[in-house]
Amino acid sequence: MADLVLSLNAGSSSVKFGLHRVSDAATMPEAVARGAVKAEAGAWRLSAEGSDGTPGLDETLAGASDDPAPAFARLLAWAEEASGGLIAVGHRVVHGGPDFADPVRLTPARITAIDRLTPLAPLHQPRCLGPIRALAAIRPDLRQTASFDTAFHRTMTGPATRYGLPRELEAEGIRRYGFHGLSYDYVAHRLEALEPGSRGLRTVVAHLGNGASLCALKDGRSVDTTMGFSVLDGLLMGTRPGTLDPGVLIYLMREHGYGADQLEEMLYHRSGLLGVSGRSSDMRELLGHDSAGARDAVDLFVHRAAQQIAVMATSLAGLDRLVFTGGIGEHQPDIRAAIGRRLAFLGVVVDPAGNDVGDGRISADSSRVTVLVVPTDEEAVIARDAAAVCHAG
Ligand SMILES: Nc1ncnc2c1ncn2[C@@H]1O[C@H](COP(=O)(O)OP(=O)(O)O)[C@@H](O)[C@H]1O
Ligand SMILES: CC(=O)OP(=O)(O)O
Ligand SMILES: [Mg+2]
DSSP states (O other), X not given: OOOEEEEEEEOSSOEEEEEEEOOOTTSOOEEEEEEEEEEETTEEEEEEEETTSOEEEEEEESSOTTOOHHHHHHHHHHHHHHHTSEEEEEEEESOOTTTOOSOEEOOHHHHHHHHTTGGGSTTTHHHHHHHHHHHHHHOTTSOEEEEETTGGGGGOOGGGGOOSSOTHHHHTTOSXXXXXXXXXXXXXXXXXXXXXXXXXXXXXXXXXXXXXXXXXEETTEEEEESOOSSTTSSSOOSSOOOSOOHHXXXXXXXXXXXXXXXXXXXXXXXXXXXXXXXXXXXXXXXXXXXXXXXXXHHHHHHHHXXXXXXXXXXXXXXXXXXXXEHHHHHHOHHHHHHHHHHTGXXXXXXXXXXXXXXSEEOBOTTOSSEEEEOOOOHHHHHHHHHHHHHHTO
């Protein structure tokens, strides 16, 4: 039987995919190919390359990008041809709500249940449901599985899960869930391989991408995280503000007549790096641009990240290890250095030469805290989960 899984990772700024060779549930799969599906100038663009750098797919589809069916039908055909038959297509589903934790095989009833969680993640949930539904319609026999971004944080307990709101709201599911769990799961696995016996270290993982959050990790489990009920809380992000005084929202409703739709549009699409800089949500572009707006946005990003790493350290009662991952965490040494400088008081010293290389350990010998860059692979976790679901029947 073929042992390849196609994993789809629908994030806020892209749909990334991977083709992974899977073995048993305990082993993290290796990527055979990776790529992305993007809407560009109103059309779908599909690109992929093999893990050895061989070109795989480079196509622009005719027709509009508001219907995901043609793009994902083409991707499936490519993946099946490349693999000689897939065992499953796995999906990242951002919000699992109170009911979904372990990965599941997707059925019509479960797809409906996932759709019911759309109000909790209006930016993300539709982006994974589009391909799930498109593939289910084209190929009802295809095994599709879901892995939930919230699942890794189910180990959080007590105050880490709670808001200071009237208690009856908690029963309705208004609690802290946390996200980027597939990324934290992968990084926790990699840390085991890179530094065997280090599970007990008080570790903060900084997933800094278009969406950004932190995870307080100990013994391979999430103890706390900066995102909560929705993906809006915590760090400054590409287009989301992170932590915000709710009084601002009441003010906008009363004084500017904002309704739910306007608030949602502002908070998910017009804030963060984009809103502060007035220019771009992309850190690369902001670092290359000499303007007060770009500098203010970068300064706020660093200020928030450093501040909240210290908050996560409080939940761990100390900090032994700091790990950077995600597009910014993996590829922006200036941001890592700036965050490191702000955390010198906690014993963080980033080594400039190691930081420029940006792979593995980047802390100086004098650093009390070990600082690492660990590239994430959410698609590998999706593939591992898909294989586990298939093997379980
Ligand atoms: N190769 C790179 N070099 C520099 N910056 C990068 C690189 N790749 C991604 N980034 C930055 O990472 C951010 C996007 O993060 P990413 O994790 O790719 O997005 P997403 O959250 O959609 O998965 C952008 O701000 C971008 O500037
Ligand atoms: C949870 C989240 O913000 O995801 P992404 O970084 O993919 O937008
Ligand atoms: Mg992402």
